């Protein structure tokens with residue numbers, strides 16, 4: 141089995157997740173998908189939301205499921221109504237998908253997008269935020285951990301700065317849920333989104349959002365699907381829930397949702413809790429840093445399990461391929477996926493190494509040996 145160091149792409153699913161999904165598909169094939177859905181209604185309609193509520197420390201009514209983190213994000217953000225008088229704060233670590241949506245919203249409405257500056261260490265400048273926050277800042281968007289490097293942004297502290305202000309606080313937790321403690325209550329955000337497949341080790345094609353009551357109160361989703369709405373006459377319809385599920389679409393892969401539930405339960409059981417001793421991230425960072433031709437892209441003072449580097453001797457894609465040939469999976473971080481930060485660091489492509497709690501010291505040894513062979 142290759143050593144898998146690409147959790148930031150997709151983590152390895154546990155045996156429980158795979159068994160749950162394959163059993164579900166077998167039931168669908170034998171008995172019909174709707175019939176199977178009915179049998180597992182308790183999990184699909186309730187259990188998965190309750191497990192997610194525990195993992196995110198969020199009220200069940202705030203939770204909605206989607207088929208990706210981007211769908212979760214865009215379903216909530218695109219339902220907001222902006223005007224040309226509005227200012228939105230983003231950070232240099234914004235994910236490209238979110239930035240594309242902000243750019244589109246600016247085109248449509250004329251809203252102003254402002255980028256929170258960094259301190260020399262690469263941390264978000266919280267003093268600048270404290271000094272400059274005003275009533276006309278209507279939304280602040282922060283990734284907990286970005287796509288292309290391992291900084292952990294202080295989302296709880298930012299929540300405390302923003303709490304007295306009317307702005308909506310939007311947190312992209314795609315790379316943090318499953319590896320860091322994430323508490324919607326402590327962060328105090330109005331939106332938090334994530335994907336099942338990364339550090340939660342759930343299946344592909346799953347995403348989720350915690351959409352708080354303040355955001356729901358001002359959002360106008362363009363469409364409500366049949367699980368939450370009914371035509372009440374020839375020219376009227378009614379939405380029969382105030383919960384975040386009104387942002388969802390009715391059709392979804394029940395096998396994937398059950399796989400997500402299994403991954404959430406696995407996570408809650410602590411089966412993959414961090415071991416003792418140096419973290420896999422610190423070990424990876426040391427190994428990379430020892431090589432004279434590498435440059436770590438490692439801004440900030442707090443770090444998650446993503447180590448990105450460039451090498452002056454060869455392109456990132458070659459390092460990925462050479463490591464793969466030696467049984468080690470890493471990935472190429474595209475600069476243009478974190479477009480306000482990585483290109484400015486001279487990174488069009490970097491090597492992204494993202495171990496998880498299940499990465500063993502032996503795995504790290506294999507990585508170290510392979511990397512030293514590839515980069516001499």
Ligand SMILES: Cc1ncc(COP(=O)(O)O)c(C=O)c1O
Pocket residue numbers: 148207208209210211235237283285286287288312314315334335347
């Ligand atoms: C920080 C961050 N946000 C959002 C996303 C989008 O997730 P998805 O591909 O599930 O839409 C990613 C994907 O890698 C990400 O790294």
